[in-house]
Amino acid sequence: MAPEVPSASLIAGTAFTALALRILYRWWDGSNSSGLPYPPGPKGYPLINNVLDVPLERPWEGYEKLSRQYGDIMFLKIFGRPMLILSSERRVKDLFEKQATIYSGKPYSVMLNDLLQFKHFFAILDYGASWRKHRKAFHQHFDSNVLPKYHPKLKKYTERFLVALSEGEDLSEASRNAIAGLGIAILYGVDVKSVHDPFISDALLIGDAFKAAGVPGKFLVETLPFLRYVPSWVQGAGFQRWAAYYREASLRLLNNPFQFVWNRHKAAEAKECIATALIDQFPENDPDQLHEDSIVARNVCAMTHLAAVDTTHASSQGFFFAMLLYPEVQKAAQEELDRVIGPGVIPDINQSSELPYINAIVKELLRWLTVMPLALPHLVKEDHVYDGYFIPKGTIVFGNAWAMMHDPEVYEDPMVFKPERYLKDGKLNPDAPEPLAGFGFGRRICPGRYLAIEILFSLVASTLTLYNILPPKDGLGNPIVPEPRFAGGAMMKPEPFNAIFEPRSAQALATLEDIKRHIS
Numbered sequence: 001m002a003p004e005v006p007s008a009s010l011i012a013g014t015a016f017t018a019l020a021l022r023i024l025y026r027w028w029d030g031s032n033s034s035g036l037p038y039p040p041g042p043k044g045y046p047l048i049n050n051v052l053d054v055p056l057e058r059p060w061e062g063y064e065k066l067s068r069q070y071g072d073i074m075f076l077k078i079f080g081r082p083m084l085i086l087s088s089e090r091r092v093k094d095l096f097e098k099q100a101t102i103y104s105g106k107p108y109s110v111m112l113n114d115l116l117q118f119k120h121f122f123a124i125l126d127y128g129a130s131w132r133k134h135r136k137a138f139h140q141h142f143d144s145n146v147l148p149k150y151h152p153k154l155k156k157y158t159e160r161f162l163v164a165l166s167e168g169e170d171l172s173e174a175s176r177n178a179i180a181g182l183g184i185a186i187l188y189g190v191d192v193k194s195v196h197d198p199f200i201s202d203a204l205l206i207g208d209a210f211k212a213a214g215v216p217g218k219f220l221v222e223t224l225p226f227l228r229y230v231p232s233w234v235q236g237a238g239f240q241r242w243a244a245y246y247r248e249a250s251l252r253l254l255n256n257p258f259q260f261v262w263n264r265h266k267a268a269e270a271k272e273c274i275a276t277a278l279i280d281q282f283p284e285n286d287p288d289q290l291h292e293d294s295i296v297a298r299n300v301c302a303m304t305h306l307a308a309v310d311t312t313h314a315s316s317q318g319f320f321f322a323m324l325l326y327p328e329v330q331k332a333a334q335e336e337l338d339r340v341i342g343p344g345v346i347p348d349i350n351q352s353s354e355l356p357y358i359n360a361i362v363k364e365l366l367r368w369l370t371v372m373p374l375a376l377p378h379l380v381k382e383d384h385v386y387d388g389y390f391i392p393k394g395t396i397v398f399g400n401a402w403a404m405m406h407d408p409e410v411y412e413d414p415m416v417f418k419p420e421r422y423l424k425d426g427k428l429n430p431d432a433p434e435p436l437a438g439f440g441f442g443r444r445i446c447p448g449r450y451l452a453i454e455i456l457f458s459l460v461a462s463t464l465t466l467y468n469i470l471p472p473k474d475g476l477g478n479p480i481v482p483e484p485r486f487a488g489g490a491m492m493k494p495e496p497f498n499a500i501f502e503p504r505s506a507q508a509l510a511t512l513e514d515i516k517r518h519i520s
């Protein structure tokens, strides 16, 4: 008997089911409309795809392990959202650099942009005309050729740090005060002495929120955006209450310091700084343009404030921690300082080229403690075919900076802190790899990297000139050397630790006394 002709509704039902199954299968098996495969990656499950493959704790290490199996370009999907992990210089160059027009977007984050309202000063997260204006301002104020004008301030805040150590202040707080104080002075021309000053405290608060929100997979609302409409009183909507708390600080950070300087500048009472330089460029006779430029200027200051402090502070903590674990590195550095500059004499930042070992310590610090191990994600702006693979528009791309800077093929004994790897015949080796992946990639590379390196150089050189950095002792007088343990969400830094700062010599004490006399 001939089979019955299916009714119209049966056809529609069957077609719908077939289509749904096909979509599900594609989601699952990795095929796509281009006919080309996605880059290799773990298979995952229908609907949730690779959710179970995503490492939430120390994700950089988890992805590095996965990439040993799947390769240096690895593709995953999270609830249908494509994600790419690049783990080698070659892949980073090919995509972030050579295809920069496609690979320089920033993913839209519901938590960051909408719930925390960071979108105001994260207009920079977009990749368009507005971003170019922001980026131009960053270059104008942070390229290496303009840094000398900040050197007197760098010296002043470094000296405050050295004195704080001599007075037994908490190491982490002292270095944060110095770095944040320097940032505020450069940006807003204001001298703050403590992280408890409201000029700084909002930035620290926002930094905490940013670090939490930056962990991929931390908030379900990123994957299921409709959750943003759930009212905060609903059971399980703790993320709404969390966001409301930080939202207020984000608006204060954006507006208050800048407005304060603008008002003072109008009264001719502001000190010269980046904010006043930006204000001076405002087109007074074009209200629309003035409005737009004033938003960019606020964003530039707030964004820099936020981007500079926690990162550089985490790196500085990495240095003090490394000195406890590697006393021989400390000795070698002090030998160079005493020989080239003289005992108890703090080198000027302009003498940097005479101190290859100190420079090598800074390089090794940036590699060993990769503060931003997965840097920050980029977004693919259009479909792209690369090396026979299809990479769809909307893919979120991470460069695994940690994996690149701990690749044993490039850095022998990658877990060991070894400045010598950058030296040859007592000089910096021009053929040694540059460990800069921790500053991100391509057109989005950190514009503050030159300043960060100068701050670190200044802290390293001056501290080692004046102090021996020693582990604390137990009741029997035995040194307690900390375990090399690093805390990390989106950012990596050593777990809290203690260190003793012992003035190295009579000359060092005399220098400290001299600083105390002239410091303001």
Ligand code: HEM
Pocket: 124, 135, 138, 142, 303, 304, 307, 308, 309, 311, 312, 315, 371, 372, 375, 376, 377, 378, 438, 439, 440, 441, 442, 443, 444, 445, 446, 447, 448, 449, 451, 452
């Ligand atoms: C050790 C210290 C620092 C580290 C490890 C660091 C790292 C990074 C990373 C990984 C990115 C993302 C790059 C990308 O998307 O590919 C970034 C962006 C940025 N950094 Fe830094 N940074 C540091 C210090 C600073 C300082 C001192 C400043 C300011 C003076 C600064 C300002 C910025 C800004 C404005 C961006 C956003 C650039 C954009 O999206 O176009 N950073 N940084």
